[in-house]
Amino acid sequence: MAHLIYSLNMTLNGHCHHADAVVDQEHHEYALELLxxxxxxxxxxHTYDLFSAFWPEAATRRDLPKYMQYLAMELQSIPKRVVTTRPLEYPWQNTEILKGPDIDQAREFLSGISGNVVLFGSPALGTSLADANLINEYQFLLEPFISNQGKQVLDxxxxxxxxxxxxxxxxxxDVMLLRYASGP
Structure with a gap:
């Protein structure tokens, strides 16, 4: 069974929204190291749609810093699974659908992997996987914001x-990384 690592940006009051994050070189290097x-x-x-709107083209953009290009190349090459009920509007290299909203196919996918799998963002999916006791490690990036945007983390x-x-x-x-292992 995969070792599932849930990485999530979270505000001081527990919200998760892509606009409430300090996304700088350290943040990108953290994501690259994790991948x-x-x-x-x-x-x-939703997270897939946000990622696929930017990252597939980022690897070849000369106006971006090298650390972003490296992250884009890693995102391009790593196998990606999207839990969804709808077809993908923007197919991205190495991407397959796992039928949602239940997590049976996600559980089956995770059972076939012996190494690490990363879940970025995706608060609703994170809640479902937490309830199924499938998350082995939580990595919260505590962002310096108080916000009313987005979902409440693990709501x-x-x-x-x-x-x-x-x-x-x-x-x-300004950002703290808090890593937790899920207990027995």
């Missing part, structure tokens, strides 16, 4: 989990 250590990427539909989760702190470190001047 390098993983065999696959899993995304919810609606039904399963109580004890987490163990693995690491707390400053990612950049």
């Amino acid at each position: 390098h250590a993983s065999e696959a990427l899993i995304l919810g539909r 609606g989760v039904k399963l109580r989990q004890r987490l163990m702190l693995l690491e707390a470190r400053r990612l950049n001047r």
